[in-house]
Amino acid sequence: MNDRVRLMEASIGVGGDGDNDREPPINHRISSHVIIVKECESYKDTDSSNAAEMEDEEGRILRQNQNMKDPEKKDKELIFLKPNSSVFLSPTRVCFKEKAKKRSRKKRESVKEKQTKSQCKTxxxxxxxxxxxxxxxxxxxxxxxxxxxxxxxxxxxxxxxxxxxxxxxxxxxxxxxxxxxxxxxxxxxxxxxxxxxxxxxxxxxxxxxxxxxxxxxxxxxxxVGETFRTFMRDRIRFIPMKDLLRILLEIAKALQEVHSRGVIHLDLWEDNVLIKYDDGSGQDPGSVKIHLVDFGHAREPGTEAGIYHGKRWPPELLSGKRVLACPEFDVWQLGMLFYKVARTVRDFPYEIKVLVQMALSEIPEDRPQLKEFIRVLSLLVYGDSMEKKEKNKSH
Missing domain, CATH: 3.30.200.20 (Phosphorylase Kinase; domain 1)
Structure with missing residues (x-):
């Protein structure tokens, strides 16, 4: 028996009834799925040794394909058997589609790495x-x-x-x-x-x-920074109004960050607010950094605030009664800081004065929330562009 094996491309049907000496086109663009089509023709052959030799080669090819552990590797390796010959050829060809998949996979991995690095930097x-x-x-x-x-x-x-x-x-x-x-x-x-x-x-x-x-x-x-008391005494009269409002805005944002962690400061006064402001003499002109320090009186919301004495505490803490800590205490102290600024600086914005007057109310429920201070200060500092950004975020 003589077996004639021809390699054919499944997707485009490469091959045909050519001469026995014609080999399959190797340089053709091939897909990831290759099949071996075996056609057997019966001939009366007196030489039984040639038939046995061909059957052994076919069995070796089939065993090699079955023993492949990686299914993808099986698709990548093309097995050629030269027609009318007992010479076994097994060149490895990497498919073009597989190369494209590798390139796209590496590109996605590099993009993910860049995103993670940029996220750390931002x-x-x-x-x-x-x-x-x-x-x-x-x-x-x-x-x-x-x-x-x-x-x-x-x-x-x-x-x-x-x-x-x-x-x-x-x-x-x-x-x-x-x-x-x-x-x-x-x-x-x-x-x-x-x-x-x-x-x-x-x-x-x-x-x-x-x-x-x-x-x-x-x-x-x-x-690092100077206290709010030192800033009020030495520098507040010499900085632009827009920069001053930006400093007040950053103080309100810093207090809001503390509240977001579930902590009420309860001691927000001039010596516990540090301001790092570059008036142009440093490397980053106009930059502002706020540090809230001294958390000795800080409490979690809903816990007992204690009894205090002095002018820098909200009226409810001076009543001698046991009260629970709430954000309105810090709003009152923030209003006291802003009141001192409004009393020192000329042409202080009327909108902030109204909020300060509301924040100093003796009734905690009548005081505005921190986000109202942040909204008004943002409008005064950045204009309508800030309001448009907030509306876009909400939508």
Missing amino acids: ESGKNGENLKQEAISRFLDGKGTNDLEFIAVIGEGCYGRMEKFWLKEFQVFLARKVFKMMFTNMEAVRNEYKMLQIVGGAGGAPRPYLHCQGTNSILMEFC
């Missing part, structure tokens, strides 16, 4: 910054404060003092808040450390690194 370096903060926390947990170099005392009050340190291992400044035990207890220190952990840097709040129980202190991120 988050203002938050990814790398968070990794750095975690590394510092692990380092301090292991070695404590032994590798810290004391720089200076940067602030002091009736409840404690703030110290500045240099961490050579990471080339960064750190701040340590040391509490006076005669005015505070360990529960207050643990509460502030917990609130800083919940906030997690929102509103420019310092990230906590270590609670030093031995020294009754908290080691935290060092925030």
